[in-house]
Amino acid sequence: MSTIVxxxxxxxxxxxxxxxxxxxxxxxxxxxxxxxxxxxTDAADGHSGHAFVFTIxxxxxxxxxxxxxxxxxxxxxxxxxxxxxxxxxxxxxxxxSQLRWLGxxxxxxxxxxxxxxxxxxxxxAKRAGLxxxxxxxxxxxxxxxxxxxxRYLSDAITPDEALELFRAxxxxxxxxxxxxxxxxxxxxxxxxxxxxxxxxKLDRLCREAxxxxxxxxxxxxxxxxxxxVRRLGxxxxxVGPDYPIAIDANQRWDVGPAIEWINALAEFDPAWVEEPTSxxxxxxxAAIARGIAxxxxxxxxxxxxxxxxxxxxxxxxxxxxxxDATRVGGVNExxxxxxxxxxxxxxxxxxxxxxxxxxxxxxxxxxxxxxxxGTMEGRMIEFVDHLHEHFVTPVVxxxxxxxxxxxxxxxxxxxxxxxxxxxxxxxxxAVPV
Amino acid sequence: MSTIVxxxxxxxxxxxxxxxxxxxxxxxxxxxxxxxxxxxTDAADGHSGHAFVFTIxxxxxxxxxxxxxxxxxxxxxxxxxxxxxxxxxxxxxxxxSQLRWLGxxxxxxxxxxxxxxxxxxxxxAKRAGLxxxxxxxxxxxxxxxxxxxxRYLSDAITPDEALELFRAxxxxxxxxxxxxxxxxxxxxxxxxxxxxxxxxKLDRLCREAxxxxxxxxxxxxxxxxxxxVRRLGxxxxxVGPDYPIAIDANQRWDVGPAIEWINALAEFDPAWVEEPTSxxxxxxxAAIARGIAxxxxxxxxxxxxxxxxxxxxxxxxxxxxxxDATRVGGVNExxxxxxxxxxxxxxxxxxxxxxxxxxxxxxxxxxxxxxxxGTMEGRMIEFVDHLHEHFVTPVVxxxxxxxxxxxxxxxxxxxxxxxxxxxxxxxxxAVPV
Numbered sequence: 001m002s003t004i005v006x007x008x009x010x011x012x013x014x015x016x017x018x019x020x021x022x023x024x025x026x027x028x029x030x031x032x033x034x035x036x037x038x039x040x041t042d043a044a045d046g047h048s049g050h051a052f053v054f055t056i057x058x059x060x061x062x063x064x065x066x067x068x069x070x071x072x073x074x075x076x077x078x079x080x081x082x083x084x085x086x087x088x089x090x091x092x093x094x095x096x097s098q099l100r101w102l103g104x105x106x107x108x109x110x111x112x113x114x115x116x117x118x119x120x121x122x123x124x125a126k127r128a129g130l131x132x133x134x135x136x137x138x139x140x141x142x143x144x145x146x147x148x149x150x151r152y153l154s155d156a157i158t159p160d161e162a163l164e165l166f167r168a169x170x171x172x173x174x175x176x177x178x179x180x181x182x183x184x185x186x187x188x189x190x191x192x193x194x195x196x197x198x199x200x201k202l203d204r205l206c207r208e209a210x211x212x213x214x215x216x217x218x219x220x221x222x223x224x225x226x227x228x229v230r231r232l233g234x235x236x237x238x239v240g241p242d243y244p245i246a247i248d249a250n251q252r253w254d255v256g257p258a259i260e261w262i263n264a265l266a267e268f269d270p271a272w273v274e275e276p277t278s279x280x281x282x283x284x285x286a287a288i289a290r291g292i293a294x295x296x297x298x299x300x301x302x303x304x305x306x307x308x309x310x311x312x313x314x315x316x317x318x319x320x321x322x323x324d325a326t327r328v329g330g331v332n333e334x335x336x337x338x339x340x341x342x343x344x345x346x347x348x349x350x351x352x353x354x355x356x357x358x359x360x361x362x363x364x365x366x367x368x369x370x371x372x373x374g375t376m377e378g379r380m381i382e383f384v385d386h387l388h389e390h391f392v393t394p395v396v397x398x399x400x401x402x403x404x405x406x407x408x409x410x411x412x413x414x415x416x417x418x419x420x421x422x423x424x425x426x427x428x429x430a431v432p433v
Numbered sequence: 434m435s436t437i438v439x440x441x442x443x444x445x446x447x448x449x450x451x452x453x454x455x456x457x458x459x460x461x462x463x464x465x466x467x468x469x470x471x472x473x474t475d476a477a478d479g480h481s482g483h484a485f486v487f488t489i490x491x492x493x494x495x496x497x498x499x500x501x502x503x504x505x506x507x508x509x510x511x512x513x514x515x516x517x518x519x520x521x522x523x524x525x526x527x528x529x530s531q532l533r534w535l536g537x538x539x540x541x542x543x544x545x546x547x548x549x550x551x552x553x554x555x556x557x558a559k560r561a562g563l564x565x566x567x568x569x570x571x572x573x574x575x576x577x578x579x580x581x582x583x584r585y586l587s588d589a590i591t592p593d594e595a596l597e598l599f600r601a602x603x604x605x606x607x608x609x610x611x612x613x614x615x616x617x618x619x620x621x622x623x624x625x626x627x628x629x630x631x632x633x634k635l636d637r638l639c640r641e642a643x644x645x646x647x648x649x650x651x652x653x654x655x656x657x658x659x660x661x662v663r664r665l666g667x668x669x670x671x672v673g674p675d676y677p678i679a680i681d682a683n684q685r686w687d688v689g690p691a692i693e694w695i696n697a698l699a700e701f702d703p704a705w706v707e708e709p710t711s712x713x714x715x716x717x718x719a720a721i722a723r724g725i726a727x728x729x730x731x732x733x734x735x736x737x738x739x740x741x742x743x744x745x746x747x748x749x750x751x752x753x754x755x756x757d758a759t760r761v762g763g764v765n766e767x768x769x770x771x772x773x774x775x776x777x778x779x780x781x782x783x784x785x786x787x788x789x790x791x792x793x794x795x796x797x798x799x800x801x802x803x804x805x806x807g808t809m810e811g812r813m814i815e816f817v818d819h820l821h822e823h824f825v826t827p828v829v830x831x832x833x834x835x836x837x838x839x840x841x842x843x844x845x846x847x848x849x850x851x852x853x854x855x856x857x858x859x860x861x862x863a864v865p866v
Contacts, residue, residue: 106713
């Protein structure tokens with residue numbers, strides 16, 4: 001038996017606001033940050049688990065404090081027992097009644113639980129010598145169902161229904177694993193579309209995205225309609241009439257204005273419109289979906305938990321599910337989200353970018369392909385070419401696809417030097433040359 | 434001009450778990466706590482503003498950290514300007530894009546904003562020499578509308594509609610103020626109903642509640658159906674056939690089981706069923722409401738913001754709105770919630786108890802009576818006789834009614850001695866004799 005001996009946190013912040021990378025209608029000057037956690041054991045293998053919550057600057061210290069509030073739940077745990085029943089471990093953290101009061105199951109405290117859960121999955125995958133997607137895809141349907149907390153979900157999906165979905169996908173697992181390793185997983189790029197970029201830069205980056213083989217680009221919208229029309233015109237001219245361009249409003253609108261604004265952009269044939277309004281507004285998303293059909297509504301990066309995802313599907317408010325690796329309660333809750341998407345027949349196109357979100361979330365899509373949905377049709381993972389150099393196993397993109405990772409772990413470990421260099425000490429370090 | 438010179442926080446915890454006060458189906462052993470904030474100025478009047486977030490123990494330190502993350506937004510503000518336009522001050526805190534990422538508008542970060550906003554209201558009321566309810570009820574309809582952020586609400590209520598609601602209630606303000614000062618506001622009591630109490634204690638406390646003049650009691654349910662049937666039988670026998678008994682499940686059930694369980698208790702004629710499922714599940718609440726009619730659904734103490742309240746009303750999932758003084762973004766957002774209730778014609782019966790929630794929320798109901806809904810019909814404020822002795826202006830209950838407070842302020846200032854005695858230093862102090 002070995003024991004978890006430490007849970008260490010770091011407040012890591014990159015000075016991205018200096019370049020306006022990541023600027024959108026709601027977030028004009030983000031400093032991409034990570035509340036980073038490292039879990040160590042006394043096992044002879046020397047493996048450690050790493051994960052983080054992505055934030056955009058101020059408040060990253062609050063997120064760190066929330067992870068630290070979980071330390072006493074994790075330190076001292078029997079490593080093998082905790083990793084052998086990750087469903088129980090998830091419940092141990094999520095069902096602490098005193099901590100639950102701070103949500104429940106939402107916001108800072110819930111994301112902290114997600115980080116600890118994800119660090120344990122990183123540790124488990126390293127100990128298994130497998131990339132996380134492959135570890136998950138090696139579990140039996142019964143083991144996978146045991147990972148999910150079906151509380152508040154049973155009116156939409158039951159454990160028995162989940163078991164059937166996993167069992168139905170069992171036959172082709174080996175073939176799909178081979179295909180995934182051979183061809184990777186489709187990506188789309190948001191690199192051209194930040195609001196802070198000039199028209200010339202937009203045009204150039206759109207052309208580069210097509211040339212690089214990406215099957216879709218995404219543009220930020222919602223700050224100014226005339227600007228959106230102009231920028232979409234530039235993008236459409238750059239990529240041609242049939243190439244998919246998604247748009248992302250980052251929660252900018254109320255319901256009525258969303259419908260008007262989106263319909264005013266319909267001539268540019270958007271592949272989807274993302275976060276048209278508050279991520280909390282299930283009924284608002286449904287009203288917008290009705291008001292802009294056949295344009296599709298995508299959302300999820302700020303959806304707080306499986307309960308809101310459930311309702312977005314029940315209400316017809318989400319045509320594309322955009323899970324995020326660090327917004328909900330970690331891998332376990334995202335498996336619940338993937339199950340909901342499979343049940344309702346909605347494609348999953350994860351949110352990524354930020355700090356390490358690409359590295360983390362690719363494992364979930366790849367697991368979904370091998371062991372649940374069984375298809376990449378209409379699926380792709382967001383990609384932003386940014387900050388990958390700080391990770392031990394950065395994502396690799398070739399011809400617009402994520403190259404399937406084979407290194408053991410969840411992809412969420414940062415380089416020790418980056419952790420040290422970008423640890424927040426009240427101000428940004430000088431921008432590295 | 435005077436300036437805000439300090440924003441100080443304290444982690445205050447009462448060892449309530451030792452007595453099982455506050456035990457329910459989801460919260461077996463709460464330690465009632467407060468992340469407490471004090472805002473001081475350099476004005477000659479010497480007034481300070483005080484408020485808090487109520488939590489139930491572990492994680493109170495995280496809540497304190499979130500309040501501290503707001504310090505740099507508040508310290509140095511021109512006091513008169515900040516208090517003169519509290520709508521702008523609310524937006525200053527809520528629309529910080531980097532902090533907003535941690536919610537948005539939910540959980541630890543949003544409650545922290547609520548505490549700071551409420552402390553500023555306490556300060557403003559003290560400077561005006563008025564209790565908060567009366568200060569609010571002295572504002573013009575235009576001033577009241579300016580306090581509310583209608584973002585994400587305009588599909589349910591517009592600023593013009595809000596103005597009409599306030600204007601319609603203007604004529605009777607003076608009469609209702611006089612009546613409120615003369616008669617107070619109805620209370621109901623949860624004191625008999627905690628799950629941890631013996632049958633004998635339940636019976637005794639039910640009879641005492643009736644004798645004390647309370648117009649309603651509430652019992653916790655949801656841990657065990659046979660126990661609920663037995664306990665409701667004891668309560669019904671104690672209070673007689675026509676006396677209202679509300680029940681509170683504290684989010685214990687999924688949708689289907691909620692409908693079955695509640696209908697199994699229908700013979701006891703519950704006045705309402707509170708929090709039957711996750712507070713995030715708007716559609717679930719609506720399904721439950723349909724499945725248990727005519728029994729009413731009450732919820733709100735964990736509803737994260739105005740956007741979820743809006744949807745609960747739109748979907749028909751909430752027959753009674755239970756606002757909480759410290760769950761949402763403070764007084765401003767609760768005025769939005771009161772407006773939504775008025776628009777949809779739903780009574781507001783606030784959640785209280787905990788630490789100082791009675792002291793705080795009474796002002797909102799009393800303001801609502803004078804300046805918005807204009808009625809106490811079907812309205813009452815929860816009351817639990819617990820921890821009031823730690824407040825400078827504790828609530829006073831007479832014959833089952835809140836005595837209308839007349840002391841200046843928002844009721845949210847704790848005694849300095851209590852703050853010192855119960856500041857958390859890693860363990861509970863010895864229980865006071």
